[in-house]
Amino acid sequence: MVVPILKQGDVLIASMQAALSDQDLVHFRDELADRVGRFRTRGVVIDVTALDVLDSFATRTLRAIVSIAKLRGANTVVVGIQPEVAFAMVQLGLNFEGVATALDLEEGLDLLASLSTRSGDRGR
């Protein structure tokens, strides 16, 4: 199961469509890390709306992606976490600190835009 990664301007949009195996996740991470640099990406949106479960490995991988993308110069937002998933993650005590989250794709793009203006301001 390959996760499609779409390029939209300077943002990459990856939409997870089904529960991924650990191997798929690792592959997804590597792929994304590669593309972030290749397309001079400033932001990444990972859409997990279709997922009804996020286990510890997926959580860890997402955190890793956030750190990797940051090191390569892009902010990442995870969008579309379902209510049940959010509740389960909290109950299981999964650590999602440092990961920006937003309600859906639209919100995520807004958030990325505000993040990049802020860092742009800082750069100037």
Add this chain to the structure above:
Amino acid sequence: MNNRDQRSAAQTLMHEMQLDEGDLERRKKAVGLAAADLPRIAAIKDLVVQGADDYTATFFDHLGSLEEGRSFTASKALVDKARQLKRDHLLAMVSGQYGLSYVEQRLELATLYANAGLQPRAFLGAFHLLITRIGADIIRRFERSPLEGFDNFVSLRKVAFFDIGIIVDVLVFERERIIRQQHEAIRELSTPVLQIRDRLLLIPIIGVIDTHRARLVTEGLLRSIRSNRAKVVVMDVTGVATIDSKVANHLLQTVTAARLMGAHVIVTGLSSEVAQSLVALGIELTKVNTVGDLQGGLEEAEQILGHRTQKDGRVASAGREE
């Protein structure tokens, strides 16, 4: 038709109370009802069958003489129905068959009692009198071998206690049903999620938070965040009298879960007592955005949403100047 309705009601009740074969076996064991009792009961079968009308009358006469039973005996239709069922009961008691269909009959009668608001003590008194009457008749018949008569009576009494167990359980179950319903109603009423303006939700929490309620609050909030596309949530805990480490943990979980969905949570209305006890307990709520009161929380929320908040007075005076 009516009869069929009651039958199916008894079956539903049986299901709700989880009365099945296994449960019946345990109940029989509890009163010591065993295979050895069946021939003894058979020995007094004709006696009970002959006197069934008499015994039934004893039962209802006694109920009628009691203050507690009067509300029940006042309705003639009800009593006639109960009389019929009671008579059937006596015949069934000596039939030697104490399976699921027997219990179903017991439930039917017990539901009748429960709906009529019959007090357990009145029922127990009347039933005791009835059994005593039967006992007296048995002893009279077995005058020559009192020991055998007593054994037979004891066997019948086991069935009686088996019945009492079921009927009392039904009476208690029906009473608790009301409590359960009210509990449910309170829970549903107590966790409203209100949309104050576009993308801003208010969730006032009032009363005691236990694990179950905290879960409901969290689930309700998360669902509302999704359906209302909320960005900011103001959680007001003015109505929560005490917050211990458990409740604080629930709050923290809710805040974290909401954040995962991209919503920002502001907790307001922590009273001075609550704040002091939280500090004394060493509970860290630093990750949570807390604001003194609801007004402050709403102002903060509007700032996050990008609305400009102005003091009422200034707006009014500006209007007058123009």
